Amino acid sequence: MNESVPVPWCSAPALVLQRTKAIAEKDTLDISFINVTVSDVSVAANQKTVDTHYDLRSTQESYSSSSTTHPPLVSSQVEFEWLSPPHPNGAVLFYWLRYRRVAGTFTGQLLSEWSTVCYPERKGNSSSPFGPNNPALVRQQFIQLRNLWPGVYEFQLMTVSLAGNGSWTPIRTFEILESSKWATFFKERIFVPLALCLVLLLVTGSAAIWVTHRSLRRRLTRNTSIRSEFHEPLLSGLPREWELTSKDVYWDTAHPLGEGSFGTVYSGILQNFNTPGARQVLQKLTVSSGMRPVKRLAVAIKTTKSGSSPCEIREFMNEAAFMKNFTNDHIVQMLGILVHQSSHEKPPALVMELMSLGDLATFLRQRLSDEDYAQGSVKPSLAVNWATQIAGGMAYLSSLQLIHRDLAARNCLVNDALTVKIADFGLARFLDGNQYYRKRGRARLPIRWMSPEALASAYFTIQSDVCQTLMLHCWSFEPSSRITFSEILSSLEPLRTRMIHTSP
Template identity: 30%
Template structure:
């Protein structure tokens, strides 16, 4: 009521605000029978050509047949008609006119529709336990009133006529039954929908039990509920058994549902399991599903071979070691790997099928050290303790010399202790001067003690140790790196990898910022920082910051792919392994995106391969930490890899996680093309024009359609239409799982020695189909209008009809948003092309 009075006051004020403009006729309240015609009218005076708008319950009514009748000069009348009025036409109506920014309104009127009752609350299906009472509710309204309700249960009238709203109390039923209600007023009778009383029963067994994801020691189990028994499922029980000759029961695991999915952890690697599921509702427990059998994947052996012994003769060296048991092996033994070191230099590793090795030419192994490791398809395990190969006579002589040295060391230790005792006694009688220690002279004369703070050697200049305080970097960066700084004196430097063109404190700070990003990374697919050290240089004021990283045996992924195709000894990399590379990169990038890190230089050359061929995302020289918002705008001249950069980044220098997804798609293309340079035949200076026309990387010859579809989805011109890294992980895991039922693959090419007929060769990939889609339209839900324009340009349609070229504006354009423009970067600004076989990039003025 308060709101209505406020509206009336407001309307009166609005009318007074415009002298000479007034409604001379207002719509009248009407009560009409359902199905009849109704007509409302209003007149306004004071305008030559008014536009009168009809309103209903606060919403405009749009009519194509509204007519205006001139009553006299500056005086007009209009009507609103409904030919067959229904209940939904009931409500409050009024007229409005806008004039010089103000709105005046007529008095409101109400249309009341009389007819048979209509239901505002119809009976709904319910589920109940047999014999338990329950209530049913039905509400119907007029006008006209009153409205009476009659219930029908199982085809039989139940109870007497009651007023609406009506509640029927049922003492309980034992079987499923139908029901409905009738509503009656002076105009007639209406019948509600028919509802059903379901009897709650035990649920049916779950269905579709499957393993959707599997790693070394855990699997993700997924299932669908069967018939729920007309009652919500509350929990499910997973029963699992391990098959090792006989079924060994593992304790049941109970989980709440939904979701109907559970991770089973703590499993043994390379083991057979069976699993089944049952679920509960409030009535009881369903039957179990059928047993699902699965085998966990192989893992790297958990232990090193023990008892490594040798026998050395002039003709050969024989090595023996103990085999690993199945629990330690964690897979099927592929080979034992033997590595040896002679004169401080590592020699080529050898692989053997059995737990013994016979190497000819025993003399050449004198003073060599040997270690052995067991290898499965997942990789090689830890190394055994090194064994030094020596003749038996040398071992005996060494033992005798050992006893002699023990006696000599004991004597030296006693002499040292006596010397230290005498030194302490002398110092207790001495005094400190600036020239050293002397005995105290007789007499009571006072003396002054002095200890030199520093000693100097004028014949040899020693470089002072560098610290973070001496670099002039900001305090936040200094504090973040303090606990990972490794003094140079603790390092033994070999060949230093990377650039050393450090000329200023700014160069040092930029290098250390990259290290600061990496300090907090803890993920198996992201390179992890070991530490930072400052390398001192003679005659140089500034040190070289060194970022110390784990050793990556197989180098970068790009070189690995090139060697598989163009190396001196080409080798085949299975499709499953290539997808595993993609999965590793996607998991690493998903981790970085969750930490608000934008990489900006994702490519195969910046992904490293560890000893077991796990991919780690590396090289964070262009990465940025985003502290607010979700994008980073480049603001200086930078050297960037054009062929990996997203379209919007080339246009506006804006970088987001979605632009990293674009680069991931290009990296997928590199992997499937075995290290080829993207966009063969397209120059760096032509990339932007190539992409804006809707062109994309073509499907590699041996690339399956479903893999190409995934990478192609990463190149949508609208960033938010690209998949997230988590979605990419899900898609790639599905592809990997579809291949896991095929032949097993090896993560390392093993060369077998002294084997006769056990050599195998991995299967080659089958030929792919012809490339698809030179250009593909992209669509996604929730696109804005300007993004649809973006799509039109990219798809090539705008090239024929003269579309929106907002992203191809010259560098001096200062369009305003009202003009529909957007400042961007033209291809004229792509200057100074720097070409290299492995890394093609361009200087972009941003």
């Protein structure tokens, strides 16, 4: 009865394990023990190497160990070192490393998303390179990355233990400078060819500048010769203060105001009031506008025909030589001479005040269709006013001992205030103390408007310009019997005054 008898109802042997609740901070890596080293690694040709690294240009998430053959190069290498947690929540299985590129020269290679790699726990090394030996179980861990683009990176580490994922470490950064593999690559593949191109470009540019400078110097020499042989004689009667440049005047060559035997008239805008004539007109406009500043002025620009001979251009410039001296309200005001850089290709142009309604002859013809002025007639008061203005202008010219030689309605201009002014002084001549001027040589003259003595012997006087009581006096065959412009003005002024006072 004392024998030990097995009890059949006892259970089979069993092993019971119990895991304590995980402590989150136990799996957290100490950031003070995380070290990052960036270096350049030379790999010789045909050298067998075992690369235990992760390539940043790949999003591969597994550890790789491979034997490869590299050509000679300098490769960037980043080594991460840290200490595993001393008291993890059970065994450490592996570590996560994630990184991304946040700044750099090669913006096309900028990584905006995190790349994550896995690193298994290393066993067997219990010593710490960061300080004295720790009595706790501490292991040194490391991982290497190679062939990284130059730039600034940020990274984080995380422990994965039997309790699961730990916490990411705070973000830290490291930088790969361009003195790594990529600087060597660009220095060999780009900088050297670029330097050669720059040298070639510099030599080519220097040669081009030298050729251009020599051509410009020859052109300036030629233009100086042209000015001395062609330009100066044309402007001999005009001081330099009357000259305008293309910067002073803007003009529209696409829409001419009119054409004649001399050339073409264009409209333009005077932007700088640098000449005596321009300053005189500016003063009048400032006073008439209530002292408001005038910055721009509409003008007329008179040019010669293309291909005109020097003699024809000289005749054209005589007009400017006369007009610069005129200061009368019934003579078109000259503002300056537009001088081009190449006077041989573009002769000087005459800049005058703009008479917006054109010449008197055309203005009268256009009024033929006006119902108020049938048969081409105008109001007597307006006709007398025009005659008085023309007589006043001619009296002024007579006082200067100047003969116009081409006085006609087509050479009298009308502005928007219906004021008539005398223009076109291409045939004008000063008597210079003589009582007459005899034409010598060949020239085109207005036969229709010439006096008998001018037609017979090219003999011109002031009376030649005065060519019915008043009209009969003007048409007298004998020059000495014709009345003067001053007498015509004296006859017209009382008539104009009476018409002004009696007009409704």
